Amino acid sequence: MKEPVNEYRLEMSGISKSFGVVSVLKDVNIKVKHGEIHALLGENGAGKSTLIKILSGVHQKDSGKVVLDGAEINPKNTHEGQVLGINVVYQELSLVKDLSVAENIYLHKLGASKFWMNWKELTKNAQELLDSLGFKIDATATVRDLSIVQKQVVEIAKAISEDTKVLVLDEPTTVFDPTDIKKLFNNLLKLKEKGISIIYISHHLDEIFKIADTITVLRDGIDTGSVPVSKTDKDSVIHLMIGRELKDLYPVRDLKIGEEPIFEVKNLAGKDCIVHDVSFSVKAGEVVGIAGLGGSGRTETAKLIFGADKKKSGTIFLEGEEIKINSPVDAAGYQIGFVSEDRKEEGVFLPLSIRRNISVTSFGSISSKLGFINIDSEYKKVLGLIEKLNIKTPSSEVNVKNLSGGNQQKVALAKWLSIDSKVIFIDEPTRGVDVGAKIEIYKLINEVAKKGVGVVVISSDMPEIMGISDRILVMHEGTFYGELQKDQFSEENILRYSIGEPLK
Amino acid sequence: MALTLKEQLSSPSGILKFLVKYNTVFIFILLLIFSALISDVFFTSVNLSNLLKQVSGIGIISIGMLIVILTGGIDLSVGSMVALLAVTFAILVNLVVLPLAILITIAIGFGLGSISGYLVAYQKMAPFVATLALMTIARGLGFIYSKGSPITFKTYGGLYMSNFANNSTLGIPNIALVFFIIVIITMVMLRYNVFGRLIIAIGSNEEASRLSGIKVNKYKFLVYAISGALAATAAIIVASRTNLGSPNMGMAWELDAIAAVVIGGASLNGGKGTAINTLMGVLILGLIGNILNLLNVPSYPQQVVKGGIIIFAVLLQRFESK
Numbered sequence: 001m002k003e004p005v006n007e008y009r010l011e012m013s014g015i016s017k018s019f020g021v022v023s024v025l026k027d028v029n030i031k032v033k034h035g036e037i038h039a040l041l042g043e044n045g046a047g048k049s050t051l052i053k054i055l056s057g058v059h060q061k062d063s064g065k066v067v068l069d070g071a072e073i074n075p076k077n078t079h080e081g082q083v084l085g086i087n088v089v090y091q092e093l094s095l096v097k098d099l100s101v102a103e104n105i106y107l108h109k110l111g112a113s114k115f116w117m118n119w120k121e122l123t124k125n126a127q128e129l130l131d132s133l134g135f136k137i138d139a140t141a142t143v144r145d146l147s148i149v150q151k152q153v154v155e156i157a158k159a160i161s162e163d164t165k166v167l168v169l170d171e172p173t174t175v176f177d178p179t180d181i182k183k184l185f186n187n188l189l190k191l192k193e194k195g196i197s198i199i200y201i202s203h204h205l206d207e208i209f210k211i212a213d214t215i216t217v218l219r220d221g222i223d224t225g226s227v228p229v230s231k232t233d234k235d236s237v238i239h240l241m242i243g244r245e246l247k248d249l250y251p252v253r254d255l256k257i258g259e260e261p262i263f264e265v266k267n268l269a270g271k272d273c274i275v276h277d278v279s280f281s282v283k284a285g286e287v288v289g290i291a292g293l294g295g296s297g298r299t300e301t302a303k304l305i306f307g308a309d310k311k312k313s314g315t316i317f318l319e320g321e322e323i324k325i326n327s328p329v330d331a332a333g334y335q336i337g338f339v340s341e342d343r344k345e346e347g348v349f350l351p352l353s354i355r356r357n358i359s360v361t362s363f364g365s366i367s368s369k370l371g372f373i374n375i376d377s378e379y380k381k382v383l384g385l386i387e388k389l390n391i392k393t394p395s396s397e398v399n400v401k402n403l404s405g406g407n408q409q410k411v412a413l414a415k416w417l418s419i420d421s422k423v424i425f426i427d428e429p430t431r432g433v434d435v436g437a438k439i440e441i442y443k444l445i446n447e448v449a450k451k452g453v454g455v456v457v458i459s460s461d462m463p464e465i466m467g468i469s470d471r472i473l474v475m476h477e478g479t480f481y482g483e484l485q486k487d488q489f490s491e492e493n494i495l496r497y498s499i500g501e502p503l504k
Numbered sequence: 505m506a507l508t509l510k511e512q513l514s515s516p517s518g519i520l521k522f523l524v525k526y527n528t529v530f531i532f533i534l535l536l537i538f539s540a541l542i543s544d545v546f547f548t549s550v551n552l553s554n555l556l557k558q559v560s561g562i563g564i565i566s567i568g569m570l571i572v573i574l575t576g577g578i579d580l581s582v583g584s585m586v587a588l589l590a591v592t593f594a595i596l597v598n599l600v601v602l603p604l605a606i607l608i609t610i611a612i613g614f615g616l617g618s619i620s621g622y623l624v625a626y627q628k629m630a631p632f633v634a635t636l637a638l639m640t641i642a643r644g645l646g647f648i649y650s651k652g653s654p655i656t657f658k659t660y661g662g663l664y665m666s667n668f669a670n671n672s673t674l675g676i677p678n679i680a681l682v683f684f685i686i687v688i689i690t691m692v693m694l695r696y697n698v699f700g701r702l703i704i705a706i707g708s709n710e711e712a713s714r715l716s717g718i719k720v721n722k723y724k725f726l727v728y729a730i731s732g733a734l735a736a737t738a739a740i741i742v743a744s745r746t747n748l749g750s751p752n753m754g755m756a757w758e759l760d761a762i763a764a765v766v767i768g769g770a771s772l773n774g775g776k777g778t779a780i781n782t783l784m785g786v787l788i789l790g791l792i793g794n795i796l797n798l799l800n801v802p803s804y805p806q807q808v809v810k811g812g813i814i815i816f817a818v819l820l821q822r823f824e825s826k
Binding site: 331345349352363371 | 696697698699701702704705708709711712713714715716717718719775776
């Protein structure tokens, strides 16, 4: 190996980035040495992924400087990033399912230089690479047929090639069991010996303290500085990750919680997702928060209950009676609402007017037996909701795509309020919503609960979930790891349960 | 949005916006004026009623195409269905009483459409593929049942139908009346009925529809079935006009129907389109054919002009969203 010229292989300094008016990164600095494993930590939404995407060329920074081996770089896309030697393993798998393992590993090289592919050699090389990682995977297999663990390994193999200088791993172990993790760590140590710089993103503090040399914590888009692992401990890292105050955003909860659970789930498990052994109940008028890290199964749980995904097992009770929910049609029939976290793809109808969006769930009450809509009562209903939810719009005929994020979210909520739901699941109620609209949405949730509706709020925003919930269930790896009562609410406690640690 | 006509027309950019918004009507009127100026015979009742008779068949299947396209699908089978169902009707009208013949033909159309609908909605087959298969099956069956040659109407019922199809009421050809009634019903259904609202919702965002508790599969199934029933109605009309059912009828009509719907401003991604604009699309296509015929332009250049109009209309619509 050549003697390194610069002390640091990678220096990112003064990186700032905003999306629209939302500032995601503010003057972030991170320096990674040759052959260093550098852990990047932070809560959901702290800006870790954005920082990595700027490094790899997915996003372009607004300001700042990225220096690789002493030369400033500005990758315009991921291909340029790869050519420079920056390879990223993202949390969401990005394999081509219908190609073979070998083809996926060398995808970036297919068609790059030669006209003819040497399939034999390519497959041989891929197999050698996989074998050297210590995992049993057939390089000729189609990716579609692999298990999720195997897919993750292929993803990692893809990122390791002879010219990799910086390797970024974003939550690589969420699907791994302890023996797999051990294998992965051995590989990382081997890569480290070769002088490759590794940026390792994880919520598992145990892992970090086992493998990393240095830790950088991001909080709300600002870096809190880098510390060598030897000079810190878990508790101070958790403190660094939280370190902010609850703002005065949240309405005073008007407690009118019923005695009996209005809604109850027992032993829920998903067919195609990690959710298992989920049991909980909601009382009328209660706001239950579901916290947990991304990928812990929160959204999946809600979708299972709502019938949008297939259940493996589980019983559901509404007002004490067992009900069968096999599809969202059934759920809506029982007056159970679900507001998706993915507003644009799953929540609202962007090209349609506010009126058409809101009334889509509530034709029963405003149409005749033959399905003819009473336009007058439709207007009355929709205008009433627009006023009540304070949706800012000149008229009910404005297309939803022309509204701001906060107002779009209110439309998504209005859809379920218009049918007098008994239970509402709200997934990420305020993602991408400005502060003003946030307050209004919190008030609204409060009011809905006051009417005796059972509300379940899923949120990654810790101050939010503590501010609006009466009780918080924390998910970890597909099931509820713990429950927090109001007097136990703290970011630290939520975080501890989220990463599978007991409370202090 | 809530601008009045006057406000829209009060500025030059407002006029442009207005033209873009109502571009199909605008193109239609332009074509009308152009036709009237260029040919003396255009504005005669014979020519106009001929024009209406010519477009009615394609018009009816275009309405079926519209509701399928609104859900984000496509129905390639309608042209062949017209052939098969025209043959079916010709056979039936010679066998059973007229009302029964009509009823059975429409029921068969509904049934054939249901096959596409089942494959698309419940078997998750791509609409293009499912209806492509139905297209060749229907054409093949048409030739099998007719033994390759046209079947003429021989009974009193057949005679009654051909009288009906070739006569007018209050100056409007009867078959055009059938077409217009279907347009009006569709307009009302799309605007004021839950069915119309839901198919538009499904086309504009299928996942959001599913998560809103809408029976997405049921409605996707239904639109193909209805498209089939409308193809049967068109088949009865075209067969009656010529007094026979032939397996060569409706050749490439599905493409004209798609063109009419697209000229009418509908989005092939679904969720956008109206019956009245599809009617305009049908009339525009018909007008182009008609005026070029009057000018003695041979059929091949006609196709070139048609293609040009489609491109022009769709380019104009691109300004709409801006």
